[in-house]
Amino acid sequence: MQVYLPIAEMSVDAFVVVGIGLAVGLLSGLFGVGGGFLMTPLLIFIDIPSSVAVATSANQTMGTSVSGLIAHWRRGNVDLRMGVVLTAGGLAGSALGVQAFALVRQLGQLDLVVAVFYVVVLGIVGGLMVAESVRAILRRRRQLRRRLHEHFWMHGLPLKVRFRQSRLYISVIPPALLGFGIGLLSAMMGVGGGFVLVPAMIYLIGMPTGVVIGTSLFQVVFVTAAVTVLQAVSTQSVDIVLSLLLMVGAVAGAQFGAALGSRLRGEETRGLLGLLVLAVAVELLVGLVRRPEALYSLGPLL
Numbered sequence: 001m002q003v004y005l006p007i008a009e010m011s012v013d014a015f016v017v018v019g020i021g022l023a024v025g026l027l028s029g030l031f032g033v034g035g036g037f038l039m040t041p042l043l044i045f046i047d048i049p050s051s052v053a054v055a056t057s058a059n060q061t062m063g064t065s066v067s068g069l070i071a072h073w074r075r076g077n078v079d080l081r082m083g084v085v086l087t088a089g090g091l092a093g094s095a096l097g098v099q100a101f102a103l104v105r106q107l108g109q110l111d112l113v114v115a116v117f118y119v120v121v122l123g124i125v126g127g128l129m130v131a132e133s134v135r136a137i138l139r140r141r142r143q144l145r146r147r148l149h150e151h152f153w154m155h156g157l158p159l160k161v162r163f164r165q166s167r168l169y170i171s172v173i174p175p176a177l178l179g180f181g182i183g184l185l186s187a188m189m190g191v192g193g194g195f196v197l198v199p200a201m202i203y204l205i206g207m208p209t210g211v212v213i214g215t216s217l218f219q220v221v222f223v224t225a226a227v228t229v230l231q232a233v234s235t236q237s238v239d240i241v242l243s244l245l246l247m248v249g250a251v252a253g254a255q256f257g258a259a260l261g262s263r264l265r266g267e268e269t270r271g272l273l274g275l276l277v278l279a280v281a282v283e284l285l286v287g288l289v290r291r292p293e294a295l296y297s298l299g300p301l302l
Contacts, residue, residue, distance in 0.1 A: 001013065001015060003017075003241065004241075005048075005052075005239050005241050005242050006239065006241060007052055007056075007237060007238065007239035007240075007242075008048055008239050008242065010047070012242075017046075017242065017246060018245055018246075019249060020039070020043070020046070020249065021060070021248060021250040021253065022249035022250070022252060022253040023042075023253060024039050024246075024253065025249060025250030027273075027276070037118075037122060037189070037191045037195050037277065038276075038280060039053075039061070039190070039191075039246065040053045040054055040057045040114070040118070040189060041284060043056070043057065043242075044114075044115075048242070050110050050111045050114045050115075051101075051105055051235060052238075052239050052242070053114075054101070054114060054188070054189060054190035054231075054237070055190060055227075055231035055232070055235065055238045055239075056237070056238055056239050056243050057190030058186055058187075058190045058192075058224045058231065059228040059238050059240075059243045060246045060247055061190075061191065061192040061220065061224045062220075062221055062224035065192060065217050065220045065224065066221055069214065069218055069220075069221050072214030072217060073214065075214070077210055077213070077214035077215075078165070078214040078215055078217075079165035079166045079214075080165070080218070081161065081163050081164075081165070082163045082165070082166055082168075082175060082207070083215045083218035085172050085175045085179065086175050086176070086178065086182070086219040087179060087218065087219050087223060088179065089175070089176035089181075089183065090179040090182050090183035090186070090193075090226075091183060091223065092180055092183065093179065093180035093182065094183035094187045094223055094227045094230065095183075096183075096187075097183060097184040097186065097227070098187045098227065098230040098231060098234055098235075099234075100187070100188065101187055101188055101231070114188070114189065115284050115287065115288055117188055117189050118189060118284050119281050119285045119288065121185065121189070122277045122278070122281035123281040123285075125196055125199075125274075125277055126274045126277030126278035127274070128199070129273060129274030129277065130274035130275060130278065131274075132199070132203075132274075133271030134271065157170075157171035157173050158173075159173060160172075166207045166208060166215075168205070168206060170205065170206075174204065174205060175201075175205055178200055178201075178204070178205070179223075182219065183226075183227075186223050186224055186227045187227050187231075192220035192223075192224055193220065194216050194217070197216045197220070198212055198213060198216050
């Protein structure tokens with residue numbers, strides 16, 4: 001069934017788009033991340049323009065993250081103070097990122113920049129996740145325990161605030177800078193940033209795992225909402241029809257993913273996610289270095 005996308009100015013098979021949403025939702029429920037880091041490349045693979053893929057993925061990530069945030073809020077798993085600090089940094093980063101996104105689009109290099117961003121970020125994050133997962137599995141076999149909270153140089157920074165829900169007394173500078181980076185990534189890559197934010201909150205900031213996902217979703221909802229509005233105003237790239245089709249599949253897929261995820265150990269889940277992230281990065285890298293079928297093409301500037 002063909003559906004016309006008014007912003008992308010093309011027709012797509014609705015079942016294919018819903019299937020992409022279903023697959024990403026399944027992975028989102030399975031691994032506990034927003035899935036935007038997979039959504040954008042998959043949309044690009046089916047020839048959706050990069051500008052529309054990035055902007056619409058941010059909108060879809062916002063929609064699917066709201067239900068998760070509500071569930072965690074009811075369970076008391078959201079550190080509101082930490083979420084506000086992360087969101088403040090994220091809003092500043094998203095504002096800068098959208099301006100950079102618009103500039104790169106005007107220069108006609110958007111496809112290249114988005115692909116390079118994905119290859120670099122996913123390659124680094126995926127490699128670190130796989131390495132950490134392997135170390136965790138080896139520690140488990142050797143029955144070694146890792147300290148839950150270690151002191152780093154950042155604990156000596158000024159502007160310390162007590163985050164009672166996270167049982168932390170640290171400077172607001174690291175979480176604000178982390179939020180800024182996530183906001184920048186959200187604008188340039190169309191992601192919620194959970195695949196970076198969650199491990200960073202655990203291993204860099206030292207937050208307890210129980211409040212990490214809920215607090216991450218708090219930041220993701222507000223930052224992706226800001227990115228959606230800014231992209232709609234400055235680049236007019238948000239395709240609501242495409243977003244709705246993706247949400248239909250993602251909501252259903254997330255339920256199945258959550259059920260499957262309960263059967264896996266945490267380190268095994270992180271390892272599988274890391275391998276998946278690396279696979280996406282490799283596919284995009286191959287696309288960058290592969291010789292195109294046509295060296296020259298004529299078409300509208302997207």
